[in-house]
Amino acid sequence: MSTRTLSSSRSKDPSEQAPRRTGSRPNRGNSGSSSKRSSSKRSGSKRSGGLASKFTVNGLLIIGSAYMVVPVLWLVFASTKNAADLYGTSAYALGNFSLFENIAAVANQDGGLFFRWLGNSVMYAGVGAVLGSLISVMAGYAFDKFQFRWKDSLFGFVLVGVLIPNTATVLPMYLLASLVGMTNTIWAVLIPVLCNPFGVYLARVYSASYVPAETLEAARMDGAGPIRSFFSLGLPMMMPGYITIALFQFVGVWNNFMLPLVMLQDQQLLPVSVGISIWQGYSVPQPEFTPMVITGSLLSILPLLVAFIMLQRFWKSGLTAGSVK
Helix, strand or coil: CHHHHHHHHHHHHHHHHHHHHHHHHHHHHHHHHHHHHHHHHHHHHHHHHHHHHHHHHHHHHHHHHHHHHHHHHHHHHHHCCCHHHHHHCCCCCCCCCCHHHHHHHHHHHHHCHHHHHHHHHHHHHHHHHHHHHHHHHHHHHHHHHCCCCCHHHHHHHHHHHHHCCHHHHHHHHHHHHHHCCCCCCCHHHHHHHCCCHHHHHHHHHHHHHHCCHHHHHHHHHCCCCHHHHHHHHHHHHCHHHHHHHHHHHHHHHHCCCHHHHHHCCCHHHCCHHHHHHHHHHHCCCCCCHHHHHHHHHHHHCHHHHHHHHHCHHHHHHHHCCCCCC
16 A cells, blocks of 8 residues: 555656646746846847937037137138128128238238248248157157167156146247347247157157068168168158158147247247237227238138148048057
């Protein structure tokens, strides 16, 4: 009897467990549906988050573009107005088209002094960009490829120079220039702009990205010295970086105001930025100078636009250097 009861109890166990298994299957279906709901909620939240981020980024880009474009548009509209329309109409309203009259007034004022100022700015910015960028590229190349004593300490001083604003060094440079009798000369403006700590930093980055050490080693095996290796291999490979640094240098020297204002007293040597500021001072008692100030400001940005348009293929490739390895 006991064996029959044990066997019957054993035989009953699978039948008792079967409903339990069948009863657990609906629970799995419920968990699957809940996981699908949670995944759909997550995808919906990701989509909403992606749309919010795109909206934020595009909104910031539009605000930044408007911040840069709106003043230029105002400059274009204002340069086409005479003094009466400039003060009597709204900012972006069209008055009597007087652009050519304003350009003629700028050209005839003080015997064409404005174009002398413009030529001085081209000279200062052009020489500063070409020679200053070459010095920066040579220094950055040396910091990257050569090993010498106190290399890291000297490069640290270069980085400190990046943090110092240019206006803070104007007075010390004026005192040094006055000691050697160099004030009120073109050298008082040209020599200081040849030093560009930020350009040295960028040049070191470009040298590490563009000039492989194996290429220089092969040049040494062929008998090329350090100077020949730089001008034959290093400089051509770093040309996108050189153009980028030159553009930064050109814009910086072109917009430089404090240094020529302090160093120069002769109006024949002034750059266009300082010259226009002098005319702006005249416009307070004489309103007829206001259209000339605005038109001169419009003409003064044309060389910058020409430089960026002509060299855009170089500086675009230079700005993306090191982004992909």
